[in-house]
Amino acid sequence: MTLSPEEFENPLQEITRTSKTADPCVLVIFGATGDLTARKLLPALYNLAREGQLPTHFACVAFARRDKTDEDFRNEMKEAISKFSRVKPIDEDLWNIFSKQLFYHKAEFHEDEGYESLSQMLKKLDNQFATKGNRVFYLSTQPSFFPLIISKLNEHHLIYNVDNVHDKWSRVIIEKPFGHDLKSAIALQQEISHHLDESQIYRIDHYLGKETVQNLLVFRFSNPIFESVWNNHYIDHVQITVSEEIGIGTRGKFWEESGMLRDIVQNHVMQLLSLVAMEPPANLNANSIRNEKDKVVEAIRPFPKGPFDKYAIRGQYAKGYINGMDVRSYRQEDNVAPDSNVETYAALELYIDNWRWFGVPFYVRAGKRLAKRATEISISFKNPPCVLFPSNNKIESNVLIIRIQPDEGISLKMNCKVPGLNSPIQPVKMDFRYGSYFGLAPPEAYERLICDCMSGDSTLFARVDEVLASWRLLTPLLEYWQSSPITEAELYPSGTWGPAAADQLIARENKKWRVL
Amino acid sequence: MTASSEIQITDIEGELAHLGNLQKEKKQVKAALFNLIVYAQDKPHAERLNKLVLNVIEKFPCRIIFILKNDIRPDYLHVVVSHQIAEAGEQTIVCDRIFIEASAQNLVRIPFIILPHILPDLPVNLLWGKDPSQEKEILPHLKPLATKIIFASEYLDGFRHFSRNILSFMKDSSVDFMDINWALLSSWRDVLSKIFDTPTAIERLQSCNNLNIRYSVNKNSTQREEVHAVYLFCWLVGQLNWKFQSYEKRDKSHFLTYKSFSNQIAVTLTPQANDELPQGSILGVEIACKNHCLYSIACVPDATKVVIHTSSADTCELPITLPLPCLRKGFTFMKELFYFRTTEHYRHMLEALGQVNW
Numbered sequence: 001m002t003l004s005p006e007e008f009e010n011p012l013q014e015i016t017r018t019s020k021t022a023d024p025c026v027l028v029i030f031g032a033t034g035d036l037t038a039r040k041l042l043p044a045l046y047n048l049a050r051e052g053q054l055p056t057h058f059a060c061v062a063f064a065r066r067d068k069t070d071e072d073f074r075n076e077m078k079e080a081i082s083k084f085s086r087v088k089p090i091d092e093d094l095w096n097i098f099s100k101q102l103f104y105h106k107a108e109f110h111e112d113e114g115y116e117s118l119s120q121m122l123k124k125l126d127n128q129f130a131t132k133g134n135r136v137f138y139l140s141t142q143p144s145f146f147p148l149i150i151s152k153l154n155e156h157h158l159i160y161n162v163d164n165v166h167d168k169w170s171r172v173i174i175e176k177p178f179g180h181d182l183k184s185a186i187a188l189q190q191e192i193s194h195h196l197d198e199s200q201i202y203r204i205d206h207y208l209g210k211e212t213v214q215n216l217l218v219f220r221f222s223n224p225i226f227e228s229v230w231n232n233h234y235i236d237h238v239q240i241t242v243s244e245e246i247g248i249g250t251r252g253k254f255w256e257e258s259g260m261l262r263d264i265v266q267n268h269v270m271q272l273l274s275l276v277a278m279e280p281p282a283n284l285n286a287n288s289i290r291n292e293k294d295k296v297v298e299a300i301r302p303f304p305k306g307p308f309d310k311y312a313i314r315g316q317y318a319k320g321y322i323n324g325m326d327v328r329s330y331r332q333e334d335n336v337a338p339d340s341n342v343e344t345y346a347a348l349e350l351y352i353d354n355w356r357w358f359g360v361p362f363y364v365r366a367g368k369r370l371a372k373r374a375t376e377i378s379i380s381f382k383n384p385p386c387v388l389f390p391s392n393n394k395i396e397s398n399v400l401i402i403r404i405q406p407d408e409g410i411s412l413k414m415n416c417k418v419p420g421l422n423s424p425i426q427p428v429k430m431d432f433r434y435g436s437y438f439g440l441a442p443p444e445a446y447e448r449l450i451c452d453c454m455s456g457d458s459t460l461f462a463r464v465d466e467v468l469a470s471w472r473l474l475t476p477l478l479e480y481w482q483s484s485p486i487t488e489a490e491l492y493p494s495g496t497w498g499p500a501a502a503d504q505l506i507a508r509e510n511k512k513w514r515v516l
Numbered sequence: 517m518t519a520s521s522e523i524q525i526t527d528i529e530g531e532l533a534h535l536g537n538l539q540k541e542k543k544q545v546k547a548a549l550f551n552l553i554v555y556a557q558d559k560p561h562a563e564r565l566n567k568l569v570l571n572v573i574e575k576f577p578c579r580i581i582f583i584l585k586n587d588i589r590p591d592y593l594h595v596v597v598s599h600q601i602a603e604a605g606e607q608t609i610v611c612d613r614i615f616i617e618a619s620a621q622n623l624v625r626i627p628f629i630i631l632p633h634i635l636p637d638l639p640v641n642l643l644w645g646k647d648p649s650q651e652k653e654i655l656p657h658l659k660p661l662a663t664k665i666i667f668a669s670e671y672l673d674g675f676r677h678f679s680r681n682i683l684s685f686m687k688d689s690s691v692d693f694m695d696i697n698w699a700l701l702s703s704w705r706d707v708l709s710k711i712f713d714t715p716t717a718i719e720r721l722q723s724c725n726n727l728n729i730r731y732s733v734n735k736n737s738t739q740r741e742e743v744h745a746v747y748l749f750c751w752l753v754g755q756l757n758w759k760f761q762s763y764e765k766r767d768k769s770h771f772l773t774y775k776s777f778s779n780q781i782a783v784t785l786t787p788q789a790n791d792e793l794p795q796g797s798i799l800g801v802e803i804a805c806k807n808h809c810l811y812s813i814a815c816v817p818d819a820t821k822v823v824i825h826t827s828s829a830d831t832c833e834l835p836i837t838l839p840l841p842c843l844r845k846g847f848t849f850m851k852e853l854f855y856f857r858t859t860e861h862y863r864h865m866l867e868a869l870g871q872v873n874w
Contacts, residue, residue, distance in 0.1 A: 013709045
């Protein structure tokens, strides 16, 4: 008696201890000669293979314009993996097997012959590796190429219509940014949705693949003690900080078209905010979680018309010192205009108008060339309703700090009595550090995300409605900033915590940015 | 491990506090995710369990309470407190370790000695170097507190007897169990479930008429080197509902026959000399099915991978490779031991194990 795939329950599979099984597939990386493939994607695939998480039947094809052979590509990737893998040195035995699954396909994005020959190549790989016609297309290219590539893939029947084809699947992973403002995001979505169903689109935001970000859901929804105070009755304000010490490096050209709001705030920061603020989902299905995240973004109060300065501060890094070394200003960086208007710092005061959060300010800030590298979420709780202790005692508010990177962990600041007679009150910290408790290096974000895409789990990928909602919120601010030149006051010395106006933004409500 | 000296039972907490101060001065980090209470019935077992404990704390720091039965004198009772140091990533983590040696006569005192020193609010995991269904002095007192009982079935007394005792013990208990040998087999179970992962493949497996499992034996083999092979095979029996027909042991190999829905299956468990791998490691599985379909799954020499050859009357597929996580010390094994619940698969395996008069 033959069971259909829907009826089949593998008697050899233990549900409770089985990790996600990715389906057999071929992964095609467009723009594979770029930095992302060498630094992140191939090391991720290698580590998945090392941990037995790569599908049994798998191949990877690099689709790019440069002239290379399979062997050239494999050698380059071996070097990249040796340098960038989280586990070193490279396992030669594993590499010998893994490398035989890597192929290079030289073609131009706009030429039909390239796609025709890719189609032939994929059919051959299906026979060789039993990948069953399943495809993941990773678009690691400039966003302007997305519609072209997707349309060509469709034209050459490399992506399948989900209504007609059920025995195999095709998925497309798109790197951020998804559009550069609301209009372009809508246009991009319209173009690609001619060829793809939403279920086939995986908008990657690598922050969602981080262990500490995934821990947010576990922390919130498996610890009722916190969920019961996770609202405007008890929380005074929330701060989200994404701070980098480094400058823009060699990405001047990219940064001039992007800026902090597009590169970090619209995606990473909004993802963190929605995970902190969301309601408990009905279950752990991708759509249940993403529904709740989208509701948060939709509920964020739009910026009022008029000057944005009351709620949004921008900055651009000037000369300064990082780790004792002189660093140049943004405008002195390569490929940056000497009178550039692009922000390298943004701080916003946001409000979520729903029952849980009404009246609680969310202060978010993101910047380059700040005092240190840190990404954290801090939840500051309200002070006690009345003061029991003598007035010479300063009661500090309780603060729950979730450190996303580095020094990943969670700490809680609370007040204790200093031992002795008539003693003051002293804030102390309860601290949990990932590194102390779980000694090994966790999987990199891309490992988790690629594996999830191959398994068909879109939980950790952004859905179109939440993307468009965040563009809807931020586009007016982008347009305002684009039309007004950066002022002297908006320049901040590298190595500080940003422009003074950002301190004034939060000080208006008698609050201060956390010292990280 | 830090230097240690014998102390009085009443000084355990004091000594832990003293070590805690020393650790702070050295700016070391002390951590404990759970309590780990270990019982070894003799020194060779203690050495083996201690190696396992060292691997545990590298991944999951814990407070260790190590109990060793030692009949050096009838009234022997000896307590040592120290810090066990684990190099975990870039950090040096220290774990409290309370080591108690006691004669058989003093074992009854052990639960009362250790109860005050169990860290509250943290799971209590018992690592038992003896058939837990047979241990009556310490375990009954600790079982109500335990989150999990982990035991090594190499110490068991006959498969059939073991199967019945453990099944009965599990039935009467709400505590979770983990058999170390079952945990060590998880990678092979994963491999087989990945190979036979479609209805067609399972049907083929059901139609097999010949199954051979090869396992390593080395020069200094002690008893029970066939545990993993037997477990793996009994797991297949339990999950695929094969019916036992006959058993014979000849020249150290085991020969069994089973019946599936439609055919007879001849099973061989074959020892093979191998001094490189720990004894009892599974070296390969060969399965011959109807229509000349053959699966050959063989371990590479260092047992980090398996190579799978599949062929039928019409085709010969290219070999594929699957990893076998290093299960004697890796993170995967530790997660298996401490964080995964034992499923019905284990119970079915035990039931199949108990059907044969080994």
